[in-house]
């Protein structure tokens with residue numbers, strides 16, 4: 001797989017963060033993408049920033065509020081639907097690796113909703129669907145770069161790199177670690193897949209290496225839908241852990257130039273996933289870096 005996805009300098013880009021097995025939100029973003037294809041004469045792209053899989057298996061009466069809108073994990077169906085979408089819209093549908101996907105191809109096994117979510121999902125799927133899922137995950141990149149100034153990763157932009165080449169050379173197999181857990185401490189892969197925050201200095205170094213101005217990522221839950229950090233970072237919650245009213249996705253003009261997070265505007269680049277349920281004015285939150 002290409003570790004770094006390079007998006008073109010024209011067309012529309014829709015971006016969806018952590019779905020964690022929520023098929024309903026997947027279908028909604030696909031609907032929005034297909035509308036964008038119509039609106040932009042076929043020149044649209046859809047990017048998932050990782051953690052498409054591993055959601056809760058919890059009955060409604062036991063569902064805690066902090067998990068946001070109720071849903072039941074459909075990771076297997078979602079991955080197959082993703083593969084179908086990439087086949088239908090060749091070269092226009094992309095995904096980044098999340099820490100949850102990484103567990104299936106050599107990374108540490110996650111334990112959010114089960115003692116071993118990797119083992120659980122592979123047991124549910126069986127050997128042949130597991131092999132199919134792994135081959136899909138192998139196509140996922142570690143980061144996406146654009147010509148419009150935005151860089152996408154799964155986790156916070158804390159990876160210690162000075163060039164794109166360092167990212168392209170990253171090893172995801174875990175083969176040379178004594179334990180997959182060691183990946184958590186590595187300065188590139190560990191940070192990209194697991195970091196929940198980056199200092200201003202870390203973000204600027206990463207963005208300089210990636211030739212970008214603003215980092216957009218998920219991995220963490222922002223109950224308000226999104227958070228801006230300083231001038232260079234935005235965390236987006238499209239699905240997992242958020243109520244429908246606050247879920248947001250990103251829509252960018254790949255031919256534009258975004259210089260700071262201030263160039264990403266509510267109602268233009270930051271849009272509600274379910275406009276009929278969203279408040280008249282989206283909230284979001286911001287903090288200094």
Ligand SMILES: [Mn+2]
Pocket residue numbers: 051098099100154193219220
């Ligand atoms: Mn994650």
